[in-house]
Amino acid sequence: MDVVILSRLQFALTCAFHFIFVPLTLGLSVLVATMEVKYARTGNELYLRMTKFWGKLFLINFALGVVTGITMEFQFGMNWAEYSRYVGDIFGAPLAIEATSSFFLESVFIGVWVFGWNKISRKAHAVSICLVAFATNLSGLWILLANGWMQHPVGYVLRNGRAEMVDFLAVTFNPNGWLKFAHQISSAYVVAAFFVLGISAWHLLRKNETTFFKASFKMAALFGLVAVILCGLTGDISAVEVGKTQPAKLAAMEALWDTQKNVGISLLQLPDTDNERNYIELIKLPSLLSLLATHSLDGEIKGLKDFPKDERPPVMPVFLSFRLMIGLGMLFSLLAFLAVLLSRFDLLEQYPLFLKLLVFTIPLPYLANQFGWIVAEMGRQPWIVYGIMKTADGVSKSITVGQVIGSLVGFVLLYGLLGAIDIYLLMKFARKGPDSDVSSLINPMKRRV
Amino acid sequence: MELQVIWFVLWSVLWAVYFALDGFVLGSGMLQNFVARSDIERRVVINTLGPVWDGNEVWLITAGGVTFAAFPTTYALMFSYLYTPLLLLLFSLIVRGVAFEFRGKVDDPRWKAIWDRALLVSSFLPALLFGVTFGNIFKGLPMDAAGYHGSLMSVLNPYGLVTGLLFVLLFVVHGGLYLSVKTTGAVKDRSVSAASAVWIPLLVVAVVFLAYTYPATHLFDNFLAHPGLLAVPLLAVLSLLGIKVFLVKGKLLPAFTASSLTILLVVATGVIGLFPNLIPSSLDPHYSLTAFNSSSSPYTLKVMTGVAIIFLPIIIAYKIWVYRVFRAPVTNQDVLDNKQAY
Numbered sequence: 001m002d003v004v005i006l007s008r009l010q011f012a013l014t015c016a017f018h019f020i021f022v023p024l025t026l027g028l029s030v031l032v033a034t035m036e037v038k039y040a041r042t043g044n045e046l047y048l049r050m051t052k053f054w055g056k057l058f059l060i061n062f063a064l065g066v067v068t069g070i071t072m073e074f075q076f077g078m079n080w081a082e083y084s085r086y087v088g089d090i091f092g093a094p095l096a097i098e099a100t101s102s103f104f105l106e107s108v109f110i111g112v113w114v115f116g117w118n119k120i121s122r123k124a125h126a127v128s129i130c131l132v133a134f135a136t137n138l139s140g141l142w143i144l145l146a147n148g149w150m151q152h153p154v155g156y157v158l159r160n161g162r163a164e165m166v167d168f169l170a171v172t173f174n175p176n177g178w179l180k181f182a183h184q185i186s187s188a189y190v191v192a193a194f195f196v197l198g199i200s201a202w203h204l205l206r207k208n209e210t211t212f213f214k215a216s217f218k219m220a221a222l223f224g225l226v227a228v229i230l231c232g233l234t235g236d237i238s239a240v241e242v243g244k245t246q247p248a249k250l251a252a253m254e255a256l257w258d259t260q261k262n263v264g265i266s267l268l269q270l271p272d273t274d275n276e277r278n279y280i281e282l283i284k285l286p287s288l289l290s291l292l293a294t295h296s297l298d299g300e301i302k303g304l305k306d307f308p309k310d311e312r313p314p315v316m317p318v319f320l321s322f323r324l325m326i327g328l329g330m331l332f333s334l335l336a337f338l339a340v341l342l343s344r345f346d347l348l349e350q351y352p353l354f355l356k357l358l359v360f361t362i363p364l365p366y367l368a369n370q371f372g373w374i375v376a377e378m379g380r381q382p383w384i385v386y387g388i389m390k391t392a393d394g395v396s397k398s399i400t401v402g403q404v405i406g407s408l409v410g411f412v413l414l415y416g417l418l419g420a421i422d423i424y425l426l427m428k429f430a431r432k433g434p435d436s437d438v439s440s441l442i443n444p445m446k447r448r449v
Numbered sequence: 450m451e452l453q454v455i456w457f458v459l460w461s462v463l464w465a466v467y468f469a470l471d472g473f474v475l476g477s478g479m480l481q482n483f484v485a486r487s488d489i490e491r492r493v494v495i496n497t498l499g500p501v502w503d504g505n506e507v508w509l510i511t512a513g514g515v516t517f518a519a520f521p522t523t524y525a526l527m528f529s530y531l532y533t534p535l536l537l538l539l540f541s542l543i544v545r546g547v548a549f550e551f552r553g554k555v556d557d558p559r560w561k562a563i564w565d566r567a568l569l570v571s572s573f574l575p576a577l578l579f580g581v582t583f584g585n586i587f588k589g590l591p592m593d594a595a596g597y598h599g600s601l602m603s604v605l606n607p608y609g610l611v612t613g614l615l616f617v618l619l620f621v622v623h624g625g626l627y628l629s630v631k632t633t634g635a636v637k638d639r640s641v642s643a644a645s646a647v648w649i650p651l652l653v654v655a656v657v658f659l660a661y662t663y664p665a666t667h668l669f670d671n672f673l674a675h676p677g678l679l680a681v682p683l684l685a686v687l688s689l690l691g692i693k694v695f696l697v698k699g700k701l702l703p704a705f706t707a708s709s710l711t712i713l714l715v716v717a718t719g720v721i722g723l724f725p726n727l728i729p730s731s732l733d734p735h736y737s738l739t740a741f742n743s744s745s746s747p748y749t750l751k752v753m754t755g756v757a758i759i760f761l762p763i764i765i766a767y768k769i770w771v772y773r774v775f776r777a778p779v780t781n782q783d784v785l786d787n788k789q790a791y
Contacts, residue, residue: 052788052789055789056789059550059789060550060554063546063547063549063550063551064547066503066546067542067543067546067547068543069510070506070509070510070539070542070543071539071543073510073513073514073517074513074528074535074536074539076517076524076528077513077517077524077525077527077528077529078528078529078532078535078536079529081525081526081528081529082525083525084517084521084524084525084528085521085522085525085526087521088517088518088521088522088524088525088745089521089745089746089749090749091517092514092517092518092519092521092524092745092749093518093749093752093753093756095514095517095518096511096514096515096517096518096519096753096756097756098514099507099510099511099514099515100511100514100756100757100760100761100764101756101760103507103510103511104504104507104511104760104764104767104768105764105767107503107504107506107507108503108504108767108768108771109767110503111499111500111501111502111503111504111771111775112500112771112774114499114500114789114790115496115499115500115775115787115789115790116500116774116775117787117789118783118786118787119774119775120774159746160746162521164745164746164748164749165745165746165748165749165752166748168748168752396525396529396532397529397596398526398529398530398532398596398597399529399532403532403533406533406536407532407533407536410536410540414540414543414544418543418547421547421551422547425551425554425555428554428555429554435788
């Protein structure tokens with residue numbers, strides 16, 4: 001094990017762990033904001049109770065998202081100093097803008113939201129959670145613009161031994177970053193939708209608070225269906241973009257070895273990296289890949305063999321993750337469609353099996369998100385910045401194997417413990433259901449001096 | 450003024466404001482176990498911090514982000530050279546954040562006791578580590594063409610530890626004064642006593658720190674070259690004395706203002722002494738990281754200046770609004786009224 005492998009492992013683990021909490025924060029903030037806006041406009045107590053119940057789960061999840069985010073910022077410098085030095089001129093800016101434009105807004109108004117129930121008006125309180133949702137999603141944009149630049153560097157020149165920014169607008173409007181943002185936001189909304197659907201289904205199966213959970217279910221079902229459609233559309237456009245800007249990644253996603261025109265997709269396929277071929281290719285859908293990746297039936301797609309061996313991403317994990325992500329996405333579309341249909345016609349209680357299925361679906365969108373990031377990040381290898389800098393060249397020179405093993409063990413222990421506690425608390429409060437004591441929820445507009 | 454100088458100033462301001470704001474959160478976290486005895490009192494203490502701690506921590510995230518964007522070489526070398534202390538700092542900040550959120554979520558005294566202890570340790574360690582880190586930055590890091598020659602043990606040198614102790618005591622007094630203003634009854638009385646009591650060792654350590662800084666660092670060079678600047682450390686000492694004067698008179702808000710000013714002025718003293726260095730080399734000044742040799746390109750600095758001009762006023766405006774909304778002291782009743790409270 002060398003410093004590069006260990007640092008990559010640590011980054012992957014801490015990033016994946018951070019990303020257990022982020023998608024739910026992104027999506028649930030929007031749902032809770034919607035609930036509270038409805039309450040502020042109608043005064044209907046049902047929406048207040050929904051805000052409080054889902055808001056509580058939101059906060060338990062939010063806390064870990066925030067604290068594990070600090071790790072990411074520290075780690076660029078700690079483990080990837082050469083990278084940071086080489087690209088800081090252009091990569092640091094979106095991070096600094098993320099902090100100034102989003103993190104302040106988010107952190108300040110989450111405080112107002114949690115502690116401001118008695119202190120500000122109903123409308124101002126609803127505005128607070130809207131600002132949190134806005135800021136959270138905006139921070140996603142900036143970090144994905146930063147990541148988009150690593151995938152498809154634009155607006156820079158190589159000068160003074162580093163990448164220097166020459167066109168801020170090119171960085172800001174990098175199509176790769178915006179596509180990532182749209183795809184990520186919609187897939188995060190899918191996570192939140194199935195989180196609410198699953199917990200609602202669990203309570204509906206037990207006939208707890210049926211009005212409450214039917215209303216929650218209905219809202220999440222529609223939200224989920226819209227999100228999953230957007231997720232599919234942005235995924236489709238992303239594939240074209242990847243084909244254009246990162247052909248080696250696309251070839252690995254499809255385990256395509258030889259450059260061809262008119263490429264099909266085999267439903268059953270397994271790559272054999274050592275021999276540069278596939279073990280099996282069964283049930284072929286002709287021309288489909290060309291159509292998807294180039295939007296033309298006879299589009300040519302570059303195969304892996306056209307790239308030097310040391311410039312190919314690891315094929316197997318990228319290929320498998322991509323397939324699993326797509327498969328899960330299709331499952332989510334079907335489930336979201338059924339959820340909308342059944343809740344629209346109030347038939348949920350007649351299909352307990354469907355409800356049960358939804359309970360077990362809760363973790364799957366999380367997995368799909370992780371698979372997506374494996375495709376994006378492992379598919380970029382061996383580059384840390386595509387075409388400019390190799391990952392192995394980005395690692396800190398001053399750190400030792402012992403240091404990284406030490407920190408890696410520390411992260412595994414600390415994160416393991418905190419993750420377990422967080423999931424325990426989420427389950428505890430999700431099972432407990434909403435507070436029944438309505439009088440304690442309503443806050444007269446008490447202004448204090 | 451040159452862009453690099455502007456960003457050196459902004460970089461300093463971010464750190465100073467961060468320490469002034471998170472300083473009282475860390476200080477209150479260290480004091481929670483001592484000024485609060487019952488569960489409801491402990492809850493009052495962390496609920497005074499509830500609305501603001503996350504917003505205050507973002508100043509650190511921004512200071513880090515700005516170091517990355519404006520002085521990437523400093524960011525890269527500082528974080529990788531100080532790998533282990535920063536890792537401990539990171540772990541502490543993580544634990545502190547979840548301690549706030551998790552403590553009240555299980556109604557079991559043992560569970561709460563665990564998080565109270567976690568809060569104490571995870572508030573003490575960052576205060577100490579920030580002090581040690583900045584003490585070492587004032588002193589300079591052993592770096593040259595071959596890279597870094599230090600280790601965790603070399604960071605824990607006497608001067609670093611004195612600075613660490615200074616930060617801890619300063620934050621404890623600052624946190625005690627914050628709680629004096631933000632609580633009522635017994636907690637308030639104990640907080641006033643704690644701030645008064647800790648002020649005395651703070652004064653001693655501050656004197657030792659100032660005296661030790663002369664042989665241990667080159668911070669005084671800039672002041673000796675421009676004696677007018679000596680007003681800044683002088684004001685720092687005056688506001689440190691002011692804390693006691695106001696405390697004796699029972700004027701708590703002015704005393705808290707004085708401790709905030711002390712922190713801002715101590716950081717100001719440090720960075721004026723450092724300028725133009727961000728991190729001096731203790732081996733050879735040629736390898737010091739300065740605002741000029743470690744900065745981003747003029748173009749990036751210009752973009753970032755635009756960003757700062759747009760967002761800083763907005764941030765300051767809503768921050769002031771929030772502190773106004775939550776200006777009233779937190780009482781036991783407040784904590785019981787709000788089901789979402791910590």
